[in-house]
Amino acid sequence: MHRTAYTLQKGETRLDAGLVGFGGVSDFLVTLGATGGVTQRVELGANLAHGAVGVVNVTGKANLLDRRRAGLALSTGLLFGTPRTIWPLPPFVREELGNGRMLIWPTAVTASFPILPWFGVHADLGYRHVAFTGTFTGDAFYSEGAFSTRDLYFAPSVHFYIAERVALVFRAHLSAYAAFYSVVEGEYEVSPGVRAGITSSEWRRMPFSRTASGTGLVEIRLGRTTHLQVGVALGKPIPALSVSVLPAMNLYWRIGGPGHRERRKQPPVP
Amino acid sequence: MRNTCSLSLLLASLACSAEPQPLTWESVDIAAVRRDLETPTAIIDDARLNATLASLGVNLYFLWQGIQVIEWFYDAASESDYEPQMIDVPFNLTGTQVYLKMACPGVGGTSPDPEFGHGEVVVYSPTLTQENVERAAFRGQALAVFEACEGQYLVFEGDARMAYETETQSIALVTAMQFLRDVDGGADDDLAVVGRFDAPMLRDGSVVSVSLAQPDDTRLTLAIDLDDPDEAFEIYGVDGVVSCRRTEDGSPPCDMAP
Numbered sequence: 001m002h003r004t005a006y007t008l009q010k011g012e013t014r015l016d017a018g019l020v021g022f023g024g025v026s027d028f029l030v031t032l033g034a035t036g037g038v039t040q041r042v043e044l045g046a047n048l049a050h051g052a053v054g055v056v057n058v059t060g061k062a063n064l065l066d067r068r069r070a071g072l073a074l075s076t077g078l079l080f081g082t083p084r085t086i087w088p089l090p091p092f093v094r095e096e097l098g099n100g101r102m103l104i105w106p107t108a109v110t111a112s113f114p115i116l117p118w119f120g121v122h123a124d125l126g127y128r129h130v131a132f133t134g135t136f137t138g139d140a141f142y143s144e145g146a147f148s149t150r151d152l153y154f155a156p157s158v159h160f161y162i163a164e165r166v167a168l169v170f171r172a173h174l175s176a177y178a179a180f181y182s183v184v185e186g187e188y189e190v191s192p193g194v195r196a197g198i199t200s201s202e203w204r205r206m207p208f209s210r211t212a213s214g215t216g217l218v219e220i221r222l223g224r225t226t227h228l229q230v231g232v233a234l235g236k237p238i239p240a241l242s243v244s245v246l247p248a249m250n251l252y253w254r255i256g257g258p259g260h261r262e263r264r265k266q267p268p269v270p
Numbered sequence: 271m272r273n274t275c276s277l278s279l280l281l282a283s284l285a286c287s288a289e290p291q292p293l294t295w296e297s298v299d300i301a302a303v304r305r306d307l308e309t310p311t312a313i314i315d316d317a318r319l320n321a322t323l324a325s326l327g328v329n330l331y332f333l334w335q336g337i338q339v340i341e342w343f344y345d346a347a348s349e350s351d352y353e354p355q356m357i358d359v360p361f362n363l364t365g366t367q368v369y370l371k372m373a374c375p376g377v378g379g380t381s382p383d384p385e386f387g388h389g390e391v392v393v394y395s396p397t398l399t400q401e402n403v404e405r406a407a408f409r410g411q412a413l414a415v416f417e418a419c420e421g422q423y424l425v426f427e428g429d430a431r432m433a434y435e436t437e438t439q440s441i442a443l444v445t446a447m448q449f450l451r452d453v454d455g456g457a458d459d460d461l462a463v464v465g466r467f468d469a470p471m472l473r474d475g476s477v478v479s480v481s482l483a484q485p486d487d488t489r490l491t492l493a494i495d496l497d498d499p500d501e502a503f504e505i506y507g508v509d510g511v512v513s514c515r516r517t518e519d520g521s522p523p524c525d526m527a528p
Contacts, residue, residue, distance in 0.1 A: 193373035193382025
């Protein structure tokens with residue numbers, strides 16, 4: 001959960017190991033993340049746990065402005081998977097659902113305001129798109145569908161830094177516009193030469209109560225490079241699912257880079 | 271499927287496009303159709319009757335095919351064990367329709383072609399709004415679309431707007447059809463339009479009535495009793511009625527005296 005306007009420095013690496021996630025994409029369910037600062041203002045990352053099972057999950061962030069009292073960044077990512085390439089699935093599932101597709105595309109503009117040494121405010125203006133498609137066929141039926149959600153949101157957060165080793169983060173996800181979109185066509189053979197079918201194309205605005213969520217997080221720096229995050233998301237952190245409580249835990253290490261030594265004295269900015 | 275490529279669907283659905291529009295059509299007013307059929311405005315004279323019968327000679331097969339479609343739809347509606355109170359639509363759908371697709375038999379065929387190689391007739395429901403779903407067991411609208419439907423003698427194209435009421439066992443259709451035929455004896459695949467059928471029809475019980483427009487904008491009404499084993503039909507004008515009988519050669523003899 002590194003939703004600030006700041007990026008890793010060139011040559012710096014962040015390694016993540018987490019479970020469940022905070023409703024984000026890069027940390028969805030299981031995280032073995034590797035993120036590197038490729039330039040002084042650009043970082044690229046990947047969730048290797050997802051990659052190991054055949055799902056592409058990459059992220060990128062570029063810092064556009066880095067001033068003493070303000071920062072601005074543009075971030076994006078892509079999670080893409082198809083059952084055909086998810087090798088842990090049973091063979092018959094990969095065969096039956098093999099042409100399905102899942103795509104999650106988040107993007108956000110993030111502003112950071114480190115107001116006081118012990119207090120900072122950050123805010124995302126973001127868009128997250130989730131889409132699934134698939135075709136299902138049988139002896140007497142055929143169906144094809146696509147489902148997607150989209151969420152244009154504002155996500156302010158406040159960070160409190162305590163005793164140089166602890167950070168408390170409170171974040172709200174407030175949707176300005178969220179919608180569910182589905183396209184479905186299916187046919188069933190009633191008798192030879194007679195088929196019953198359905199064709200559907202539906203847009204649904206998703207009410208604020210179905211998309212709003214809040215996250216509380218405690219981050220502790222355990223050593224020079226090791227950080228522990230424990231938190232919980234409440235509300236609807238994953239709009240497509242009826243999950244109202246989503247606990248999460250994450251360990252990460254920041255190693256390398258020119259700021260490696262100086263960070264020992266800095267608060268653990270998530 | 272509008273877009274058969276799953277990946278492009280994924281990407282296409284990224285766009286904030288306008289709300290998709292379902293297939294819509296002008297609804298049919300059964301009462302208005304019945305009123306028109308019960309009040310023919312044409313006078314039955316020999317010339318008009320001969321012209322009407324000559325037209326029917328070509329089009330009668332379509333008429334019986336249309337009646338068959340009505341029968342299918344009527345049976346599907348009346349035999350449904352639909353329970354309105356059992357339907358729980360989670361929200362009011364705005365772009366969802368169901369349909370029944372029937373294969374046409376093709377030349378020489380007597381039953382639907384399982385391979386759909388000779389065109390089809392598709393009967394669409396209106397959008398499944400909560401209101402439409404709740405009243406579907408009693409009354410509703412539908413649209414039958416004939417897509418290059420090959421019958422025994424003709425190819426049918428066009429559509430028929432439909433309305434039904436199970437309480438009165440009534441189905442009304444307003445058609446905008448044309449039928450085509452290979453006029454050069456099969457030398458090539460070109461088909462010529464040999465007739466049009468833009469007429470309201472009504473089934474009340476076993477009686478099917480058709481309004482036949484005349485060149486002077488007046489109308490005759492043709493009525494067929496489906497239970498009549500002799501396949502007789504009657505033509506009503508403002509001044510009387512004549513009785514006719516369907517024949518194998520498509521030239522129905524009638525009692526020409528109104």
